[in-house]
Amino acid sequence: MLIAIDERSTEPLFRQIASQIRRAIAGGKVQAGQRLPAARELAGSLDVNLHTVLRAFGELRDEGLVEMRRGRGVTVLGRRQQADLRQSARVLASEARRQGLSGAELLRLVKEYL
Amino acid sequence: MNGSGHAARRALLGIVLPVVVIVVALLPLWLFRGRLPQPLATHWNLHGQPNGAMPVMGLVILVTVLAGTAAAGMSVFAWRRNAGRREISVALAAAGFLGGQIAAVNWLTVLANLDAPGWRQAGHLHLPGVLLTVLAGGALAAILAWLGRGLENTAPAITGGMPSAGLAPGARAVWVGRARAGWVLWAVTIGSFALAILTSFRAPVAGVIPCIVGLACLVFTSIRVIADRAGVRIAYGPFGWPVQRVQLADIRQATMLHVEPMAWGGWGHRGSLKIMKRAAIVVRAGEGLRLELTGERTLVITVDGAEQGAGLINDLLAAGR
Numbered sequence: 001m002l003i004a005i006d007e008r009s010t011e012p013l014f015r016q017i018a019s020q021i022r023r024a025i026a027g028g029k030v031q032a033g034q035r036l037p038a039a040r041e042l043a044g045s046l047d048v049n050l051h052t053v054l055r056a057f058g059e060l061r062d063e064g065l066v067e068m069r070r071g072r073g074v075t076v077l078g079r080r081q082q083a084d085l086r087q088s089a090r091v092l093a094s095e096a097r098r099q100g101l102s103g104a105e106l107l108r109l110v111k112e113y114l
Numbered sequence: 115m116n117g118s119g120h121a122a123r124r125a126l127l128g129i130v131l132p133v134v135v136i137v138v139a140l141l142p143l144w145l146f147r148g149r150l151p152q153p154l155a156t157h158w159n160l161h162g163q164p165n166g167a168m169p170v171m172g173l174v175i176l177v178t179v180l181a182g183t184a185a186a187g188m189s190v191f192a193w194r195r196n197a198g199r200r201e202i203s204v205a206l207a208a209a210g211f212l213g214g215q216i217a218a219v220n221w222l223t224v225l226a227n228l229d230a231p232g233w234r235q236a237g238h239l240h241l242p243g244v245l246l247t248v249l250a251g252g253a254l255a256a257i258l259a260w261l262g263r264g265l266e267n268t269a270p271a272i273t274g275g276m277p278s279a280g281l282a283p284g285a286r287a288v289w290v291g292r293a294r295a296g297w298v299l300w301a302v303t304i305g306s307f308a309l310a311i312l313t314s315f316r317a318p319v320a321g322v323i324p325c326i327v328g329l330a331c332l333v334f335t336s337i338r339v340i341a342d343r344a345g346v347r348i349a350y351g352p353f354g355w356p357v358q359r360v361q362l363a364d365i366r367q368a369t370m371l372h373v374e375p376m377a378w379g380g381w382g383h384r385g386s387l388k389i390m391k392r393a394a395i396v397v398r399a400g401e402g403l404r405l406e407l408t409g410e411r412t413l414v415i416t417v418d419g420a421e422q423g424a425g426l427i428n429d430l431l432a433a434g435r
Contacts (some may be wrong), residue, residue: 046286
């Protein structure tokens with residue numbers, strides 16, 4: 001699993017981290033039951049604040065992709081399809097933002113395909 | 115793998131190698147055929163005095179059977195359809211080692227009998243000298259057999275350029291990979307702990323050794339490899355301890371390779387970076403990361419997704435230069 005972040009991107013660092021982990025889950029690079037590296041370790045490797053990593057983990061937990069337990073760290077739940085869909089939505093949203101679409105306009109666009 | 119190269123290797127292993135081993139082993143009997151007593155002294159006691167004899171023809175048959183079996187056994191091992199290049203090389207070296215030892219024993223035997231009027235007057239053989247000669251003969255033959263693998267096609271293991279993870283300039287990154295051992299290592303681990311418990315009932319002290327073996331195996335049931343701007347960290351076992359570190363400054367380049375455990379001396383931590391300049395951390399067969407280090411040293415680590423890991427390490431190295 002590769003996590004790369006770019007300080008010059010407009011996207012917040014915690015989103016970038018969450019996005020890369022999500023992509024690794026969707027791609028099967030990390031599997032169900034596998035434990036992610038400790039937040040402190042990732043923060044040290046990426047030279048970011050510990051809370052940035054914890055916030056990324058929190059986002060993935062809220063999406064139901066990982067489980068966080070005190071003393072056991074973060075365990076991947078391995079919902080590949082769910083992760084894949086979320087990742088696609090994220091890519092779509094950031095592309096729409098880049099092209100200057102408003103939220104309402106994007107929703108209208110998506111509705112056309114439902 | 116190229117077909118004719120494979121056929122040549124099979125012929126070498128199956129026919130040439132056993133014949134060469136037998137000829138080398140029997141050569142002294144033919145060279146000194148007029149100068150040997152009949153029967154020959156073939157056994158010596160711990161004081162180095164001959165205490166057993168055998169007719170020359172008996173010795174010829176015994177050596178042929180022993181050397182032939184050793185070389186042929188190894189050939190069969192490497193003959194399998196799916197034997198890898200390294201497996202074949204190892205089988206060749208092992209056959210050479212066994213055959214070389216048998217040949218060395220026969221040379222010693224014949225030389226001790228040289229010009230003796232009867233087998234009881236044969237020369238004395240002393241254990242340390244015999245052991246040294248036998249080991250040297252085996253080692254020499256193993257090296258020769260290893261060199262003989264030149265018959266194989268020597269295509270480089272890595273084709274194409276250095277892997278890259280496409281890290282953007284100025285970006286920061288970490289790569290996390292892991293490898294898990296197959297059931298064999300788990301079976302040995304659990305077996306060792308079971309043995310430790312069982313023996314502890316009889317004598318608590320007796321449980322210590324299987325317990326140590328079990329712990330040593332447990333450490334290699336899984337590894338986690340982390341690559342970042344500091345270098346590479348390898349965390350062993352379910353507790354992520356101990357941790358081995360390689361500084362980024364010590365790495366020259368990283369590539370991916372396919373690891374055959376037997377070619378690296380088996381499972382666990384093999385070799386030594388300090389002494390042999392080559393070490394391998396092997397928990398399973400398959401995909402692995404190869405780190406070329408400063409001072410012509412090589413570290414190999416079995417890990418999933420090694421290509422991406424190697425790519426990031428190369429990118430980090432390029433960014434730091």
